[in-house]
Each structure stands twice: as C-alpha cells, then as structure tokens.
Amino acid sequence: MIIGFFNYTILITMRYFFIIIFCLFSINSHASWFKLFSISSGDLYLETNSIERNKSQILFSQLVNYKTKQPNGMLSLKVLSEINCKNLSIRELKYMAFRKNMGLGEMFFEKEGKKSWKTPKKGSSPFFVNQILCDRVSF
Numbered sequence: 001m002i003i004g005f006f007n008y009t010i011l012i013t014m015r016y017f018f019i020i021i022f023c024l025f026s027i028n029s030h031a032s033w034f035k036l037f038s039i040s041s042g043d044l045y046l047e048t049n050s051i052e053r054n055k056s057q058i059l060f061s062q063l064v065n066y067k068t069k070q071p072n073g074m075l076s077l078k079v080l081s082e083i084n085c086k087n088l089s090i091r092e093l094k095y096m097a098f099r100k101n102m103g104l105g106e107m108f109f110e111k112e113g114k115k116s117w118k119t120p121k122k123g124s125s126p127f128f129v130n131q132i133l134c135d136r137v138s139f
Contacts, residue, residue: 002085011087016114033063033102037125042065042066046060046063047061047062053137053139055139056085058083061079063103064076068124072097073099074098075101075105076101076104077098078095079095079096079113080113083134084117090117091117092119096109105127
C-alpha cells in the first residue's frame with residue numbers, strides 16, 4: 001500500500017514538473033535568438049528563423065542586446081543584414097532600436113541602412129559568422 005502511494009505521489013509530482021517545464025518553454029517559444037558572442041557592452045544574437053537564402057545571398061536578422069541603457073534610451077538594436085556568399089561581404093538593410101532588451105518594448109527608431117557592402121577582416125568574428133552561414137544554410 002505504501003509503495004502504491006509513493007508511486008502515485010511521484011507520478012503527480014512528475015506531471016506538475018512537466019507542466020511547469022512546458023509552460024516555461026512556451027513562454028520563450030516566440031524567441032528564436034541564438035547567442036553568437038558577448039563583449040563587455042552587450043551580446044550579439046542571430047535570429048534563427050529569419051535566415052533566408054536566395055542563390056548566393058543570405059538575409060537574416062541580428063540583435064545587439066546592450067547590458068546598460070544607451071544614451072538614447074536603447075537597450076537593444078535589431079539589424080536586418082544581407083551577406084553576399086561569393087565574397088562574404090555584408091551590408092545592413094535596416095536598423096530598429098528598442099527600449100527593452102531582446103527587441104521587446106517600444107520600437108522608437110527605425111532607419112534604412114546605407115546598402116553599401118563591407119568585407120569583414122579575415123579571421124574576425126563577423127567573417128566567421130558570414131562563412132558559417134554561407135557554408136551551412138542550404139538553398
């Protein structure tokens with residue numbers, strides 16, 4: 001009888017545990033940010049579900065999540081970027097600034113990018129990210 005009660009208690013406890021875990025994952029399910037690296041002023045993330053490939057071009061969103069509020073009130077900056085996989089150059093198409101971390105809260109600033117291509121220095125973090133995306137994202 002005690003063993004049956006013990007098994008029942010474990011079953012109920014496990015059920016609550018799985019419900020809580022499911023709820024926690026559901027809360028963050030809207031976010032698909034993958035942390036690329038951290039620096040002293042903040043973290044850089046890649047939005048995994050934003051990645052699109054069109055022949056030798058890759059379009060994706062990245063996000064700078066600042067550790068402290070910037071002078072203009074910004075805590076995060078989302079950037080729509082495009083990579084040319086033929087030479088690993090990159091350009092920023094759009095900038096969006098947010099008052100809360102992780103691109104949440106009010107978007108108080110939006111600006112089109114310069115659309116000029118920049119080639120990152122070989123061996124740098126941006127070069128490595130561009131290389132990985134071009135090598136790994138299929139058509």
